[in-house]
Amino acid sequence: MDCTAAGCLPTYIVLGAGKTGTSSLYGYLSGHPSILPAVQKQVHYYKYSYSSGQKWYRAQFPPASSFSESASPPVIATGEAAPGYLPYPYAAARIRADYPSLSVKLITSVRHPLERAFSSYKYTYLPGASGKKSGYVVPFATFLSAELDFLESDCLSPGGLAELAAGGEAYGGPAEIRPRHNVVQGCYELPSASAAKAKRAGPGGQWAGIKAEHPDAILNAGAEYLTAALVGRGLYSYQLSWYAGAFPKDSLYVICSEGLREDPAWEMERLGSWMGIEAGWGDWGEIVKVGAFNVGGGGEGYTKVTEWEKAGQVGLHDVAEMGLGEELMARVREVVRAERARLNEMREQGLFWGEDCGWE
Numbered sequence: 001m002d003c004t005a006a007g008c009l010p011t012y013i014v015l016g017a018g019k020t021g022t023s024s025l026y027g028y029l030s031g032h033p034s035i036l037p038a039v040q041k042q043v044h045y046y047k048y049s050y051s052s053g054q055k056w057y058r059a060q061f062p063p064a065s066s067f068s069e070s071a072s073p074p075v076i077a078t079g080e081a082a083p084g085y086l087p088y089p090y091a092a093a094r095i096r097a098d099y100p101s102l103s104v105k106l107i108t109s110v111r112h113p114l115e116r117a118f119s120s121y122k123y124t125y126l127p128g129a130s131g132k133k134s135g136y137v138v139p140f141a142t143f144l145s146a147e148l149d150f151l152e153s154d155c156l157s158p159g160g161l162a163e164l165a166a167g168g169e170a171y172g173g174p175a176e177i178r179p180r181h182n183v184v185q186g187c188y189e190l191p192s193a194s195a196a197k198a199k200r201a202g203p204g205g206q207w208a209g210i211k212a213e214h215p216d217a218i219l220n221a222g223a224e225y226l227t228a229a230l231v232g233r234g235l236y237s238y239q240l241s242w243y244a245g246a247f248p249k250d251s252l253y254v255i256c257s258e259g260l261r262e263d264p265a266w267e268m269e270r271l272g273s274w275m276g277i278e279a280g281w282g283d284w285g286e287i288v289k290v291g292a293f294n295v296g297g298g299g300e301g302y303t304k305v306t307e308w309e310k311a312g313q314v315g316l317h318d319v320a321e322m323g324l325g326e327e328l329m330a331r332v333r334e335v336v337r338a339e340r341a342r343l344n345e346m347r348e349q350g351l352f353w354g355e356d357c358g359w360e
């Protein structure tokens, strides 16, 4: 471990994309006797608090005296999970700069992009969840359709916003790991010259048609960073490619959130052994019995645990409830198929550990 008088750097970091099961992942890891939690799940250092400095960051984790390789069981790991790291290439560059020996273990969970999008949408816009602003509540299908148009025409097209925003100030990292696509920032967030160049208003360009038709549409309710890119955040492969470029192949572990729902003990055993946690040191089966974290979102939902019996089909929504017509559903499936194929291609190149998530 990298410890100084100021404290220890985490041995693992969960790179969240938002709404992909990271609260459970962090909750289970923190439940193991060989892994100590941070002072809070969402330290957010590499996104919001980098200017606080590394001394501050080290103080977010237990001191060196808390770890011992000779204890029984050994206590050898600590870490944090943040929903906002994966989509931002500057987070990859910052993490790399903080770990010159590239020794940190990077874990991310990916979830069926449609389920992820609906979870974000519900969390922010549905009555009760949003309730923050009054106005026209844009149906999920309308958001999706507008975003798919935008992805095709402006964002992912050759020379589009995602490419234009790769590198440059938004990134700020070394040239050799410069991303080829910066989807979330480039297409949804930067009020940049690149957006103007592509003749979009940006940010919010994906909503141009919705704004014109419904001037009272609620667009920026609450966690806008989660909802501006309902589909874009689920294009994990583009985001993972920065980490794959910045770290050795065996530093990255990708877990399917569907696996974490269906057989959490097995998933955690596999992940634990990749992290160097030996089988006899703790009982993952017992640890995951606690339930599922952050089901249905809400406030600081990442600390909320729902017993498995009450959680129902965690992370599986009724497609009928989403209100997508056949044509839109077919478009979504095409995007999901392409994303699954890109992830599998990276996996086959040995870029990260994990399995095909089997998304349809």
Ligand SMILES: Nc1ncnc2c1ncn2[C@@H]1O[C@H](COP(=O)(O)OS(=O)(=O)O)[C@@H](OP(=O)(O)O)[C@H]1O
Binding pocket: 016, 017, 018, 019, 020, 021, 022, 023, 024, 083, 118, 119, 120, 257, 258, 259, 260, 261, 262, 264, 291, 292, 293, 294, 295, 296, 297, 302, 314, 315, 316
């Ligand atoms: N064990 C397990 N396996 C798979 N999926 C799970 C699990 N536990 C929680 N969840 C679902 O993950 C969603 C919350 O994700 P996050 O914790 O990453 O959200 S956040 O971005 O930190 O707010 C949230 O999805 P929704 O309920 O659809 O909102 C959780 O239900």
